[in-house]
Amino acid sequence: MGFKLDVPLFIEDPNRIPAGKIPENFVSYTLKHQEARPPITWSNWHREIHWVHFFVLCVPPTLGLIGACSTPLRLETAIWFVFYYHLTGIGITAGYHRLWTHRSYKATKGLEYTLAILSAGVVQGSITWWARGHRAHHRYTDTDLDPYNSHKGLLYSHIGWLIFKPRRKPGPADVSDLRSNPVAIWQHKYYLPLAFLVAIVIPTAVCGYGWGDWRGGFVWASLLRLSVAQHSTFCVNSLCHWLGDKPYDDKHTPTDSLFTALITMGEGYHNYHHQFPMDYRNGCKWCQYDPVKWFLWTCEKLGFATHLKTFSDNEVQKGELTMQLKHLRHKQEALSWPSEKSDLPVITWEDYQRQAESRALICIAGFIHDISDFFDKHPGGSHLLEKNVGKDATTAFFGGLYDHSHAAHNLLSMKRVGILLGGVPHGSEERMVPPSQHLRITRHSELAGSGSPK
Numbered sequence: 001m002g003f004k005l006d007v008p009l010f011i012e013d014p015n016r017i018p019a020g021k022i023p024e025n026f027v028s029y030t031l032k033h034q035e036a037r038p039p040i041t042w043s044n045w046h047r048e049i050h051w052v053h054f055f056v057l058c059v060p061p062t063l064g065l066i067g068a069c070s071t072p073l074r075l076e077t078a079i080w081f082v083f084y085y086h087l088t089g090i091g092i093t094a095g096y097h098r099l100w101t102h103r104s105y106k107a108t109k110g111l112e113y114t115l116a117i118l119s120a121g122v123v124q125g126s127i128t129w130w131a132r133g134h135r136a137h138h139r140y141t142d143t144d145l146d147p148y149n150s151h152k153g154l155l156y157s158h159i160g161w162l163i164f165k166p167r168r169k170p171g172p173a174d175v176s177d178l179r180s181n182p183v184a185i186w187q188h189k190y191y192l193p194l195a196f197l198v199a200i201v202i203p204t205a206v207c208g209y210g211w212g213d214w215r216g217g218f219v220w221a222s223l224l225r226l227s228v229a230q231h232s233t234f235c236v237n238s239l240c241h242w243l244g245d246k247p248y249d250d251k252h253t254p255t256d257s258l259f260t261a262l263i264t265m266g267e268g269y270h271n272y273h274h275q276f277p278m279d280y281r282n283g284c285k286w287c288q289y290d291p292v293k294w295f296l297w298t299c300e301k302l303g304f305a306t307h308l309k310t311f312s313d314n315e316v317q318k319g320e321l322t323m324q325l326k327h328l329r330h331k332q333e334a335l336s337w338p339s340e341k342s343d344l345p346v347i348t349w350e351d352y353q354r355q356a357e358s359r360a361l362i363c364i365a366g367f368i369h370d371i372s373d374f375f376d377k378h379p380g381g382s383h384l385l386e387k388n389v390g391k392d393a394t395t396a397f398f399g400g401l402y403d404h405s406h407a408a409h410n411l412l413s414m415k416r417v418g419i420l421l422g423g424v425p426h427g428s429e430e431r432m433v434p435p436s437q438h439l440r441i442t443r444h445s446e447l448a449g450s451g452s453p454k
């Protein structure tokens with residue numbers, strides 16, 4: 001009764017939380033205070049289906065597959081299928097995704113209307129609806145406020161989130177720019193006739209009037225092309241969070257993969273995209289398959305697009321280097337390393353000489369090494385080792401007799417059993433560190449805990 005919340009019970013817009021009342025974590029706070037629909041079970045699934053989405057996503061492929069059994073695919077129709085697939089796909093990738101959701105470039109009104117019309121051929125809802133969901137996806141990636149949270153499974157993030165009513169409202173995302181965008185308003189107003197015209201009528205009519213293949217145009221270029229294009233986009237939400245590498249960051253699930261790039265018109269460099277979403281490229285390297293990047297670059301040259309945004313290469317490389325260091329650190333941790341100075345017993349010179357009478361000990365660069373098991377393996381012969389037992393062989397090891405290889409120094413350091421009281425003569429500290437440890441990868445927390453440098 002007397003319990004008082006520091007912040008409002010439910011936060012509709014994280015950008016409008018009163019100063020001083022910001023919760024520890026917006027996502028966990030919202031999930032705790034927002035009501036969710038019950039989980040989908042065998043007893044309630046039929047009540048939880050989103051029937052409009054179900055119709056749009058299931059009827060065209062079903063009719064298309066049935067029709068394909070009795071409709072031969074003519075070469076002209078096949079070529080038109082591939083061409084029109086890319087043309088309408090550009091509407092989604094260059095329009096919905098990179099222009100309206102991420103504002104990664106500016107387009108002329110002519111290009112905006114063209115993309116708005118073409119995108120209707122893939123029937124994925126209006127610009128504003130799509131961008132609202134996708135902005136929430138980027139803002140709350142991998143949480144329950146992400147409409148296609150990939151932690152809910154591959155099938156759910158691919159199509160389940162559309163077929164079933166959402167369990168929660170997607171996290172807040174600002175689309176006020178699109179609500180006042182005349183192209184987005186126009187497309188929203190005429191979406192249904194536009195979608196019917198661009199997705200069904202045009203592809204069928206081109207085949208019909210072009211080479212007399214009305215039936216093939218309807219089955220292949222219209223219904224099946226529509227389904228393939230839809231699933232190509234869905235793969236960005238499913239496969240691109242599941243298959244491939246994480247070359248820029250591994251905090252979340254997005255991945256980079258040539259395979260997914262090929263099936264999503266270049267959107268498969270999704271790890272890069274989630275790190276640098278305002279970059280007009282998804283594949284930032286010139287050789288990476290990203291036809292939308294090439295399309296937008298051409299549009300810029302022709303004057304249809306301006307202000308193509310790219311992320312600072314210096315920051316991109318930092319992300320790449322961090323991941324490379326992470327992988328190297330794993331490799332480093334899997335290897336055995338010499339005992340540290342602090343882990344070794346400190347031995348006086350007299351003690352060292354006394355123990356060397358019964359044990360093959362040799363002193364090099366301030367460390368005492370037990371070389372008992374190395375006599376027969378020493379490439380220079382055992383006699384050179386024998387005459388240095390119980391002595392300081394630092395000079396002999398580092399060039400006095402033979403300037404040993406880095407590998408020899410690395411191996412020697414693995415035989416440390418003690419450290420000589422008084423250490424090494426000034427100026428020879430470099431020799432105490434084996435070459436394999438000159439460039440060790442150290443975590444920031446380890447550096448902070450190591451105290452003052454010795």
Ligand SMILES: [Zn+2]
Binds near residue numbers: 137241254
């Ligand atoms: Zn994503």
Ligand SMILES: [Zn+2]
Binds near residue numbers: 097101134
């Ligand atoms: Zn995106």
